[in-house]
Amino acid sequence: MTVASTIAAMSPLPLDAEITELRDDVRLLGHLVVEALAAAMGGLRDRDGDRLRQVIAGDADLNERHRQERERALDLIGTRHPSGSSLHQVVGLMLMGSELERMGDHAKSCARLALPLIELRQRPRLDDIGRLGAFVEEQVRDILEAVTEGDARRAQDIAARDDRIDRIYHRLFDDLVETMREQAEHVYAATNLLLMAHNLERIADRVTNIAEDVVFLESGRIVELG
Numbered sequence: 001m002t003v004a005s006t007i008a009a010m011s012p013l014p015l016d017a018e019i020t021e022l023r024d025d026v027r028l029l030g031h032l033v034v035e036a037l038a039a040a041m042g043g044l045r046d047r048d049g050d051r052l053r054q055v056i057a058g059d060a061d062l063n064e065r066h067r068q069e070r071e072r073a074l075d076l077i078g079t080r081h082p083s084g085s086s087l088h089q090v091v092g093l094m095l096m097g098s099e100l101e102r103m104g105d106h107a108k109s110c111a112r113l114a115l116p117l118i119e120l121r122q123r124p125r126l127d128d129i130g131r132l133g134a135f136v137e138e139q140v141r142d143i144l145e146a147v148t149e150g151d152a153r154r155a156q157d158i159a160a161r162d163d164r165i166d167r168i169y170h171r172l173f174d175d176l177v178e179t180m181r182e183q184a185e186h187v188y189a190a191t192n193l194l195l196m197a198h199n200l201e202r203i204a205d206r207v208t209n210i211a212e213d214v215v216f217l218e219s220g221r222i223v224e225l226g
Helices: 003-010 015-046 049-080 084-117 127-149 152-160 162-182 184-219
Strands: none
Touching: 015 049, 015 084, 015 127, 049 084, 084 127, 084 184, 127 152, 127 162, 127 184, 152 162, 152 184, 162 184
């Protein structure tokens, strides 16, 4: 028996209260992801190596918190046997936690890719990658509010905005490829920025996955929003 299930057996909370605590765990994971993403982009912009290294080191804490959240969810299923909407909520929150943990991995990758760029005297313009990062961060913040409010309609509206992210990403991709073609001295930097942009686009895709989880959590329906 795990520590969490032992505590539950000794002094069980009402199931709704347990689910509320699980939702709080997911919100905390989301907050850590937003912080990591903002720090990765800010570290690149400000040439702040310490900030970037903190993002990389902090991923271990995010992973551990995700492990605890997943254990809490599995213990709830195994010891409290939720059914109906309660089961939908536990499963949906567990799926959200996994998506957020992967977002944290993408933020860490962005920080790693940014580290060598801050040492370069010259690098391509960062306006577009900064704009992409800002929109992705907005998507993550907004979907966390939808999770908190249990607002499936808002989650669907947020997922619909992914087209904007895709347009910015593809335009940035084309511009960076053109930079590499015309300015050989920027090939290394542009390659790293391309990989950063890909990680940002993947975070946005995972926002859409969480939007689908919100719909499932609130209605029990599996929908495809991508």
